[in-house]
Amino acid sequence: MSSITFIGLGIMGLPMARNLTQAGHDVTGVVRSERGRARATDAGLQVTEDAASAVRDADVVITMLPDTPDVRATVTTIAPALREGSLLIDMSTIDPVATRDIRATALPDSVAMLDAPVSGGEAGAVDGVLSIMVGGADADVERARPLFEAMGKTIVHVGPLGSGQVVKAANQLIVAGNIQMVAEAVVFLRAQGADLESALEVIGGGLAGSTVLQRKRTAFLDGAFAPGFRLALHAKDLGIVQSSAAESGLSLPLTAAVTQLVRALVARGDGDLDHSALLKLAGELNGQDSTSER
Amino acid sequence: MSSITFIGLGIMGLPMARNLTQAGHDVTGVVRSERGRARATDAGLQVTEDAASAVRDADVVITMLPDTPDVRATVTTIAPALREGSLLIDMSTIDPVATRDIRATALPDSVAMLDAPVSGGEAGAVDGVLSIMVGGADADVERARPLFEAMGKTIVHVGPLGSGQVVKAANQLIVAGNIQMVAEAVVFLRAQGADLESALEVIGGGLAGSTVLQRKRTAFLDGAFAPGFRLALHAKDLGIVQSSAAESGLSLPLTAAVTQLVRALVARGDGDLDHSALLKLAGELNGQDSTSER
Numbered sequence: 001m002s003s004i005t006f007i008g009l010g011i012m013g014l015p016m017a018r019n020l021t022q023a024g025h026d027v028t029g030v031v032r033s034e035r036g037r038a039r040a041t042d043a044g045l046q047v048t049e050d051a052a053s054a055v056r057d058a059d060v061v062i063t064m065l066p067d068t069p070d071v072r073a074t075v076t077t078i079a080p081a082l083r084e085g086s087l088l089i090d091m092s093t094i095d096p097v098a099t100r101d102i103r104a105t106a107l108p109d110s111v112a113m114l115d116a117p118v119s120g121g122e123a124g125a126v127d128g129v130l131s132i133m134v135g136g137a138d139a140d141v142e143r144a145r146p147l148f149e150a151m152g153k154t155i156v157h158v159g160p161l162g163s164g165q166v167v168k169a170a171n172q173l174i175v176a177g178n179i180q181m182v183a184e185a186v187v188f189l190r191a192q193g194a195d196l197e198s199a200l201e202v203i204g205g206g207l208a209g210s211t212v213l214q215r216k217r218t219a220f221l222d223g224a225f226a227p228g229f230r231l232a233l234h235a236k237d238l239g240i241v242q243s244s245a246a247e248s249g250l251s252l253p254l255t256a257a258v259t260q261l262v263r264a265l266v267a268r269g270d271g272d273l274d275h276s277a278l279l280k281l282a283g284e285l286n287g288q289d290s291t292s293e294r
Numbered sequence: 295m296s297s298i299t300f301i302g303l304g305i306m307g308l309p310m311a312r313n314l315t316q317a318g319h320d321v322t323g324v325v326r327s328e329r330g331r332a333r334a335t336d337a338g339l340q341v342t343e344d345a346a347s348a349v350r351d352a353d354v355v356i357t358m359l360p361d362t363p364d365v366r367a368t369v370t371t372i373a374p375a376l377r378e379g380s381l382l383i384d385m386s387t388i389d390p391v392a393t394r395d396i397r398a399t400a401l402p403d404s405v406a407m408l409d410a411p412v413s414g415g416e417a418g419a420v421d422g423v424l425s426i427m428v429g430g431a432d433a434d435v436e437r438a439r440p441l442f443e444a445m446g447k448t449i450v451h452v453g454p455l456g457s458g459q460v461v462k463a464a465n466q467l468i469v470a471g472n473i474q475m476v477a478e479a480v481v482f483l484r485a486q487g488a489d490l491e492s493a494l495e496v497i498g499g500g501l502a503g504s505t506v507l508q509r510k511r512t513a514f515l516d517g518a519f520a521p522g523f524r525l526a527l528h529a530k531d532l533g534i535v536q537s538s539a540a541e542s543g544l545s546l547p548l549t550a551a552v553t554q555l556v557r558a559l560v561a562r563g564d565g566d567l568d569h570s571a572l573l574k575l576a577g578e579l580n581g582q583d584s585t586s587e588r
Contacts, residue, residue: 096486119500119501120500131496131499131500133493133496135488154496154499156492156493156495156496157489157492158488158489158492158493158496159487159488159489159492159493160487162486163486163487163488163489163493166482166483166486166487166488166493167483167488167493167496167497169482170479170482170483170488170493170497170502171479171496171497171500171501171502172502173475173478173479173482174475174476174479174497174502174504175501175502177471177472177474177475177478177548178471178472178475178502178504180471180548181467181468181471181472181475181548181549182468184467184471184546184547184548184549185464185465185467185468187544187546188460188463188464188467188535188538188539188542188544188546188549189460189461189464191539191542191544192390192456192457192460192538192542193453193454193457193460194429194452194453194457194460194461194464195451195452195453195457198450198451198452198453199427199450199452199453199457199460199461199464201450202425202427202448202450202452202461202465203461203464203465203468205425205448206413206414206425206465206505207413207465207469207505207506207509207523208464208465208466208468208469208472208505208506209504209505210468210472210503210504210505210506211500211501211502211503211504212501212502212504215501229501241482244482244486245482245485248482248485248486249580250481250482250485250580251579251580252478252481252482252576253478253551253555253579254471254474254475254478254548254551254552255475255478255482257547257548257551258548261547282546285545285547286543286544286545
């Protein structure tokens with residue numbers, strides 16, 4: 001069993017750390033607030049305020065932080081205290097270019113690193129059934145596998161360091177596009193007077209079927225856009241796609257277009273709605289009110 | 295059991311007519327060529343060259359033709375010969391506006407009409423498991439249901455006349471977009487050096503999963519673009535989306551963009567490739583050769 005320091009006990013991080021504890025690992029959570037401390041203790045974690053001292057004895061340090069600058073700042077802070085031979089696993093969703101840069105510039109060679117972003121949302125984190133996309137060296141992935149298995153159901157090693165972030169980014173661009181395509185289909189079906197519910201039923205059964213269409217069906221039919229996965233977060237993830245695509249000089253026309261639409265929703269103040277609210281904008285562009293359906 | 299005249303015994307129409315015959319219906323196929331006559335006879339159909347005389351005694355006339363002008367010309371030709379109380383079912387994929395116009399201008403009031411385009415391809419037609427999207431009046435749909443059940447597995451009444459075409463069009467715009475999103479993800483994954491096969495595995499298991507990703511997996515991995523569903527046909531279907539969206543004054547940004555990409559492939563001479571060859575163009579736009587993968 002491993003001695004783990006977990007940094008970033010948010011909506012995702014806290015249940016992930018709890019699942020590690022319940023699998024028998026010795027987990028210390030880094031928390032600053034009174035309230036955070038109470039929650040972490042309830043989850044069975046040991047707690048500390050000081051990240052640098054907490055990592056000193058850890059075999060494995062896991063970060064689950066909001067964005068690229070948080071990961072960079074945290075790793076820079078803890079790096080001098082990390083034990084020789086320890087393993088840093090960044091499970092945040094950040095820029096793959098930054099991942100490789102953090103490894104190269106902020107981390108001593110004696111510390112190994114994996115990137116392992118997840119999908120599956122809060123429910124997946126609570127139930128320990130996340131999909132985990134892992135980038136890094138074979139031996140490090142095998143070393144971390146028991147920990148991943150405590151947090152996730154599908155654990156896939158997708159390439160060298162940074163590849164987890166690349167695959168997560170690819171995942172997020174497909175999700176955004178698939179939502180927007182269904183949204184445009186809904187706008188079209190409504191304008192043409194077809195029965196939306198039976199239309200989506202038959203469409204979902206054929207080549208146009210998707211997990212988006214299954215899971216977001218109610219949102220599309222009723223215009224109920226409670227998150228779920230917030231547009232603000234999706235905008236952040238599409239920003240990662242955009243910057244790493246730009247770094248490679250890539251032209252991705254539909255990805256670029258849907259990124260603009262997601263940003264427009266956030267700019268308009270809809271960032272706290274579920275990403276299925278791409279339908280809200282698609283509808284409004286056509287004089288349709290999607291939120292008052294039925 | 296119905297007496298049926300079937301007009302349009304192509305790749306789809308012939309097996310559909312055969313399934314009607316095997317369900318015990320009395321089916322006459324309209325064929326002109328020697329070769330077509332032999333194939334129709336082999337399929338158990340009666341054959342005739344003259345559509346107008348064939349429809350005179352038919353309870354139901356089914357058309358399964360390439361495009362809008364074919365349906366308009368055929369209906370105009372046969373309309374004077376159609377029996378009072380007979381039912382015309384157009385199973386072609388055509389413009390919904392044209393469907394309603396043909397009903398209004400070319401067909402006597404004493405003849406009922408349904409539009410019932412299908413999805414599921416040649417395999418679905420042969421196996422009698424097509425999805426059939428039906429537009430028209432309730433009573434007519436119920437009258438036709440036994441025939442649909444001989445040809446399809448999922449039969450959904452999606453609204454008034456023309457609605458079947460509307461839903462088919464919506465289906466085709468989603469399919470094109472979902473293919474293009476996977477294509478852009480593949481281009482991104484390749485450029486960033488992730489392992490494509492394991493990446494698509496983990497992506498397919500999450501919210502980005504789709505029937506496109508399942509069924510076209512080999513095409514995406516190996517660049518094997520044999521049809522399948524030809525880009526030329528998809529371009530035709532997206533033209534239907536575009537013209538009926540324009541008729542309603544709709545703005546559908548991703549649909550518009552993917553329509554241009556499909557057209558570009560056809561214009562370049564790739565119209566006979568499967569629609570998964572959207573990856574071919576997405577790759578070439580980025581200096582990647584998708585057809586020589588592995």
